[in-house]
Amino acid sequence: MATPTAPTARRLVTEIPGPRSLDAQRRRLDTVAKGVGSVLPVFVESASPGLLHDVDGNTLIDLGSGIAVTSVGAAAPAVVSAVQEQASRFTHTCFMVTPYEGYVRVCEELAELTPGTHAKRSALFNSGAEAVENAVKIARHATGRQAVVVFDHAYHGRTNLTMALTAKNMPYKHRFGPFAPEVYRVPMSYPLRDPQGLTGQQAAARAIDMIDKQVGADNLACVLIEPIQGEGGFVVPAPGFLPEIARWCAERGVLLVADEIQTGFCRTGTWFACGHEGVVPDLITTAKGIAGGLPLAAVTGRAEIMDAVHGGGLGGTYGGNPIACAAALATIEVMREQDLCAKAAEIERIALARLRDLAGRFPVIGEVRGRGAMIAAELVRPGTTEPDADLTARIAKACHARGVVVLTAGTYGNVLRLLPPLVIPHAVLTEGLDVLAAAFTEVVR
Structure with a gap:
């Protein structure tokens, strides 16, 4: 469980991944089968609502929930x-x-x-x-x-x-x-x-x-x-x-x-x-x-x-x-x-509005869709439905470098998916979406 003094917002003190995570990754490659992949080789030490605290002292915003698992948080006291x-x-x-x-x-x-x-x-x-x-x-x-x-x-x-x-x-x-x-x-x-x-x-x-x-x-x-x-x-x-x-x-x-x-x-x-x-x-x-x-x-x-x-x-x-x-x-x-159905609906309201705003500014977003805290943007070549998996990967990587965990999905590998914990604080979700918007601005433009 995260300590009482754990940061309550995103905080980066090293590059992502940091030196201790890189060292753990080297050890992993010596003992863990290569067929077991990871989205982001950041080794987590503890967690708090909507946040992951890594071995290097970084705090990342979690918009993945371990693929929709930790809906009540990764260290829910109950x-x-x-x-x-x-x-x-x-x-x-x-x-x-x-x-x-x-x-x-x-x-x-x-x-x-x-x-x-x-x-x-x-x-x-x-x-x-x-x-x-x-x-x-x-x-x-x-x-x-x-x-x-x-x-x-x-x-x-x-x-x-x-x-x-x-x-x-x-x-x-x-x-x-x-x-x-x-x-x-x-x-x-x-x-x-x-x-x-x-x-x-x-x-x-x-x-x-x-x-x-x-x-x-x-x-x-x-x-x-x-x-x-x-x-x-x-x-x-x-x-x-x-x-x-x-x-x-x-x-x-x-x-x-x-x-x-x-x-x-x-x-x-x-x-x-x-x-x-x-x-x-x-x-x-x-x-x-x-x-x-x-x-x-x-x-x-x-x-x-x-x-x-x-x-x-x-x-x-x-x-x-x-x-x-x-x-x-x-x-x-x-x-x-905690009425997490209602909280999921509130996450939908916030996240869909932000992603639709991005879609209005970036024609690479072919569709924004989802329900509750299960929201996605499908990326395409502008004016077509041709999938753009490379751009999707680059935007995800830019988010990771800024300390926000996002996931990709889709048959064509061209979907950014957001699965935040249902208990994520409003300010943390908003900052995560701000980082996503900054990643689009940097990578697309």
């Missing part, structure tokens, strides 16, 4: 206290051997918070990819069908099955095949890149037509979709797209699986992004923001679907670890007490 208290009692038993109440309490919270008033069941896991993989297992078992439909630009994980579900080759799939079969990809609603005037309902009809022709509903276990695509570039589908996909699934007896791993837990201004259009999925996967930085994930779904799986068919040694469950319960309580 989470730290819950973790310490649970660790002092026991760290592990394996829920499949001797259960504990924390696991049950997390499942009770998920039943209350996830969309829909129907009876629900949950199973807990370790990572988002593991949750997605188990959601597919459950859908296949419950329906007796094998085919899975996913969408262009989707990201669902790095395991063998979730690599097959993921759209982007490099770096996620390149030379890691062969991949799992019976996965079919259809077009996503992508307003910037769809034909002009294509509505959400029309984009859904395009996808459904392909499903009917190439897969067939009778062979289809589930349609798996991110309500707002994450790694794909924070693609927000046109209004009506998700409800129309959900309607078709319900009519054909196909399960709708919402991957809310990045969008869930207040990130988009509601508890779950499906709520923006009243979509109620049959299964929903969660991770990232669920436990304040500890590894925890879940599949939550209709009771009759979840309970279709035989005893012993779901689980894992560490799934629903007691410390992670304690962290999740504390995280959810912080979200309620």
